Each structure stands twice: as structure tokens, then as C-alpha cells.
Amino acid sequence: MQPINIIKSSFVPLPMENIDTDQIIPARFLKATTRDGFGKNLFRDWRYESDDENRPKADFILNNPAYKGEILVAGKNFGCGSSREHAAWSILDYGFRVVVSSFFADIFSNNALNNGVIPVTVSDAFLDKIFQQPHTAVLTVNLGEQSITIDATGDKEHFEISSYKKTCLLNGYDDIDYLLSIKEEITAFEEAR
């Protein structure tokens, strides 16, 4: 996993609520057996007319060249539905390292963290402020400091993340590294049951 700390970038706004993982990556793209290449199918059915890559939907934000960056900003309850980690893989593969929302579904949030994508939960008011920014606006997400800032206005908010997960992200560690290090304790636990 790539270590991550400070992301300073423009952002892509998706001001819709309850964006489920079937929209992020439709089930028909889950036939792959590797983690790579899902980015091209991110939001597939919102992105293209009749599933045709040559017919991008002009009104969908990912097809608007004015909007780009490493930060995706979405309405509340982002990532609800299926547990498919392919949703996190497609977001990462497309080039996002941070997703900002006022509320994340549980499993998506874990999947994102396990892939070095930071789910940043902000207040509804702060989310609205971001949505009101022009497409040129830059956000700074500082994991070490647990803060997100709208650079142009100086508006800043603190976000929560478990200190364990924060350490993992800052250093690029994953849970398996830790779990393997305590295997003896796991075996002892099994024997004691």
C-alpha cells in the first residue's frame, strides 16, 4: 500500500446522496480476478450512453474536463450497498486518493482504508461549502493533522480517523502485517477455547 499523508488537489463534486457501490462499479465488471484496471469502468452507467465508451454522457462530471483531481466529494451515505471492494479499487485506479462525504457506509469505508484511500467525513455544512466552490478550487487534506481545508477561503475542519488506521495509512502498512505479527497469540487463543 502507498503511504499517504498530505493531498493538495482540485476535486470532483458529485452532490448526490446514497451513491451505492452498484453505481460506482456495476456487477458485470466483477468478473476480473485481479485488482487492476477497474478505473475505466468507474461510474460506468452514469458515464456512458448505452454502455458505449464512444458516447460519454456530456452532463456527467467525470466527462467534464474542467473537473479533475485526486479528491472525490460526494453526498451523504456514500458507498452503501454491496461489499464489493472493486468499488474502492475503481476509485483508486481512476486516480482518487481521498473521498469526502458527510457520511460513509461501513464496509465501503473499511475497503477504502484497506487500499490507501482516505474516507474523510465532514459536517453537512462543510460539505455544502465545498460544493459551492468553483471548479478551480483546491482542497488540502492533511492526514497527520486530521484536517481538511478549502485553500482559497481558509475554511478548515477536523476529521476523525482511528489512530491505528491513521498510522497504517501514513506508513503504508496493512492489517495483515499486524495480524501476522500476532499469530502466536491467535494460536494460543484457539487452544484456550
Added chain:
Amino acid sequence: MAKTLFEKIWDKHIVKTMEDGPSVLYIDKHFIHEVTSPQAFKGIEKRGLKVFRPQQVVATADHNVPTVNQHLPIKDELSRLQVQQLTENCKKHDIALYGLGHPFQGIVHVIGPELGITQPGMTIVCGDSHTSTHGAFGAIAFGIGTSEVEMVFASQCLLQSKPKLMRINVEGKLGKGVVSKDIVLYIIAQINTGGATGYAVEFAGSAIRDLSMEARMTICNMSIEMGARCGLIAPDEKTFEYVKGRQFAPGKEQWGKKLGEWQQLYSDQDAVFDKELTIQAADVEPMITYGTNPGLGIAVSGHIPVTDTIMDEGERKNIAKALEYMGLLPGKSLLGMPVQHIFIGSCTNSRIEDLRMVASVIKGKKKSDRVEVMIVPGSQQVAAQVKAEGLDKIFEAAGFTIRQAGCSACLGMNEDKIPAGEYCISTSNRNFEGRQGAGARTLLASPLTAAAAALTGVVSDIREIF
């Protein structure tokens, strides 16, 4: 100290807790399937590891399999390769696989309970969000991502933070034509798709105790649709009776000891929940969804909300967008609206009781010419039982198509899809945009409501058909 059902199970599975961090939760059973496991196998192999406790892993092929001609090689190349890879991985890592052609094959959340693998007091995970189904036995069961599948392969453990606890009590008697699917759709409509996010939800109350095990599974199955980490129900005599004698249930020698343990699995009288709500069973009517998330449901006799009157701007926009996708109008009733497809299946409603329910409505009758009806038993064992009881004759005589076991049109991974723009009354769990095929319009409902529409070809109130 008084404990909740969840806490009793949780505490027994904690290997250790990090200071100011998550706990190491020991996993008793790990179900896997073809779609969310290949990258996890690759992951442990890259680290030079074998599966740590292969006897605690059970595999089946369900999501990406055809539901016709399962004895033939899978036509779709990517699907064939994915299923093949599962077979190879299971062989390499000594994992029991109930793949295509095996008499135990089926939807992972149907076969776990029917084989007696799912038992009270266990921790159970699977790379599938509907793993919450197994909570109906008084187990902590939840869906995980592929990285977590890899963690369980490597260590039989997961790092987890303890969720908050919620209890939802359903009290009293259900009305005529109202079943457990209606209860859970009603709850989700009340608290929304994120209403239980961050919580483990215990379902309790007299109406829940009155439900059969299979009906309880339907409720726990959809606890993820309210955002819950897991859903669970305290085991009782019905639970023990259901488990007893099944293939992998505890044998005679262990039964007494296990039963003694299982009988302790309930929330103590003074146990504290972070949130509690009570609903009256009598308020629940046959439900149907009109929108593109499972929280957008109404009583079948009710009306779609009038969007202008919704105060919350986000919610108003959501519903407007959903109605546009669904081709429906605010303020209207759904009754009498033509539908083109009926899908009876999925880990929510494909068990024998569900199919008996459907048969009881349509016995001796014919489906409407205006609808296609697909019925997909949850497992080979359910399919065999359908035959043994002669239900297949009833379905065939009604003009239904009976398929072979799998997830099928619930998620549209295989060729079982609903065409764009057409309506499908589905006994499954999700009505997201494109879930049953790009552009498909899904109305979630109970097997009874689906059966009613199969006869009439339009959205119907089962209470007027019985």
C-alpha cells in the same frame, strides 16, 4: 454485568484489543465465493502464505454462474475462468468447495444455514454484504471486502471496532398477507438506508419470535440495507430445532454441551442498547418499493410521496431522481401498474418456505400473459425439495420458468437480466439503478406480493387475491 446478545458473542471472540484501537476478532466460519475471493488468494500467495485454517472456510459458486445447463461448461469466458480459479484455489488450499454440480451448491447464504454450518454464537464472515443473513441464528455475521477476506485467510482474524448497539422490537401479530419481507422493508422505509450504519442491530419482540427461521433470515439478510454492520436474533427452540440433525450440525455427543452454551445467548434484562425502537406488527402492510434504494418503500395500497412536500433538499432531490429513473410520478398509487417481469429468488427469498408461499397463491392458476416469471431456487437442496413436494408441477402449470440455483437476476452478473426500461417485481434485496441490468426498474416486494403480480400482470394487493 448485564450484556446484550451481541456482546456475549463478541467478548468470546476477542483475541486482544489494541490500546486506543480496534480489537482482533476471531472468526469461526468464513464463507467464500468466486467473485470476491480470487484477489485475496493472490494476495496471500504473494506473501508466500497458505490459508491459515482451511477447515473453517467453506466455498461455493453462486454469483457468477449460469442458472441453465449448469452441467455444461460455462459459456461466458470470464465467468468460466473465475469459477475455474475458485476450484483451483480451493484445491490448492484444501478448502471444501460446493461448486456447480455438487448437491450442496447454492447461494452462500442459503447453503450455510441449510447445511448446519451456521450455528448460534459463531462469528461468520463472507465477502458479501448479505452475510448478515446468518445473524438469524444468533451469530455475529457480516460482509467484508476482499482485503479482509485475505486477512481471514492469513490469520482467521479481523481487526474490528465494536459497533454501537441497536434493538428493534417488533411487537404483536402480523396481518393477513404480511410476511417478514414486509417487516424489514417497513423498517428500512422508516429509518432509511443509512439509519443503522455503525450499529449491530438485534431484532426482538413477539412478532420476531413468532417467525420461522427462514423468515428470520429474510429480516437479518436485509439489515445491511439499513446500513447495519450486522443483524441478529436471539436463538430459541426454533433455532435449535432447525440446526439439529443437519449435515454439519454438532453430533449427538456434542449436542448437549452446545445446546447449553446456545441457551445463554440472549440479551440480559438490564442490557443497555445505544438506541432502541419499537414498531407494531399491525402497522405493517404488504410493502413495495418505488425508488432506487430499499428505503424508498410504501405499503402496496399507499401512494408515492409528493416530492414538493419533502422538507430536506437532499432527500427531495434523491426521490425526484429515483422517480425519473423509475418512470413513476409523485403522489400516485402503484396498484394496477403493469409489470413485465417477476423474479423470485436471491439470498433474501429463495428458500423452500418462500417457494411454498408462492405456490400457495398460484396453485391451479396461470400467470398473466403479460409477465415473464423466473423462479430461481436458492440451492440445489431447495430445488430438490421443490421437486419432492411437487411444487415444480404447480410452477410449470402456471407458466413459470424454473432455473437452477444461483444469485441470478438479483445482481445481473450472469445473463439473467431485466431489459432496460422494463419493470420487475423482485423478491431480492436491492433496487439500485441498473442492479438487475442496465436501465432495469426493480420493485422490491415479498414472495406473496410477487406471486399476486404474477397472476394479474400488474402491481396487486395480495390481500385481495387470497
